[in-house]
Amino acid sequence: MTTIAENIAGVRQHIQAASNGREVKLLAVSKTFPVESIAEAVRAGQRCFGENYAQEGSAKVEFFKEHYPDIELEWHFIGPLQANKTRLVAEHFQWIESLSRLKIAQRLNEQRPAHMSAINALVEINIDDEESKSGIAPEALSDFLASVSLLPNIQLRGLMCIPKADADETEKRQTFARMKKIFEDCRTKGYAFDTLSMGMSADYEVAIEEGSTLVRVGSAIFGARNYSKS
Numbered sequence: 001m002t003t004i005a006e007n008i009a010g011v012r013q014h015i016q017a018a019s020n021g022r023e024v025k026l027l028a029v030s031k032t033f034p035v036e037s038i039a040e041a042v043r044a045g046q047r048c049f050g051e052n053y054a055q056e057g058s059a060k061v062e063f064f065k066e067h068y069p070d071i072e073l074e075w076h077f078i079g080p081l082q083a084n085k086t087r088l089v090a091e092h093f094q095w096i097e098s099l100s101r102l103k104i105a106q107r108l109n110e111q112r113p114a115h116m117s118a119i120n121a122l123v124e125i126n127i128d129d130e131e132s133k134s135g136i137a138p139e140a141l142s143d144f145l146a147s148v149s150l151l152p153n154i155q156l157r158g159l160m161c162i163p164k165a166d167a168d169e170t171e172k173r174q175t176f177a178r179m180k181k182i183f184e185d186c187r188t189k190g191y192a193f194d195t196l197s198m199g200m201s202a203d204y205e206v207a208i209e210e211g212s213t214l215v216r217v218g219s220a221i222f223g224a225r226n227y228s229k230s
Ligand SMILES: *Cc1c(COP(=O)(O)O)cnc(C)c1O
Pocket: 029, 031, 052, 078, 079, 162, 200, 201, 202, 216, 217, 218, 219, 220
């Protein structure tokens, strides 16, 4: 068994090798893992964490604010978000990576506390056109961005995707390349995007080779998730 610190060091090495010196942010996806595991990652120098569930994630944010007040952490909400949970995200997270509904964006905009800066947002794209998946269709992106950019407490920073789970490496590479193209098209249209979130434990190196600027890595850092215990 390797330790969390060793896993982080290993992932960072792989990121370095795949990125050719380009800067790629590592988000440690800590969903279902206890605060002790996150604290271990913090001691190893990790500062950015991803959570999927509003209540679980907010409780962790509170824990670190209380027990580690001098360490500045960056929390990203990366899971599907229901309207009745938006306040928790608006009050605890610096980023939401899974934005894909205007109603959710409007609620986050209204509920963002005045003392916090605008929440950074990535729009999730349903890039493989999966029926079961959240995220918006690439064809709907342009209208969605136009609407969200009117909301002052939401700062659009880029795009996120989760490719089909059963895709092989070649398919994933094509998917990531399509995302990169959409991302660059948005920038050409004038959106000040700097973040393309793609790549997880199984495919982050391929994603980086295709232009990812942020990888979301869970099990390669914290080990296998046990959902029954969470
Ligand atoms: C759980 C999750 C991850 C991390 O997945 P791993 O395969 O454990 O690296 C990344 N992104 C999202 C949106 C997730 O829900």
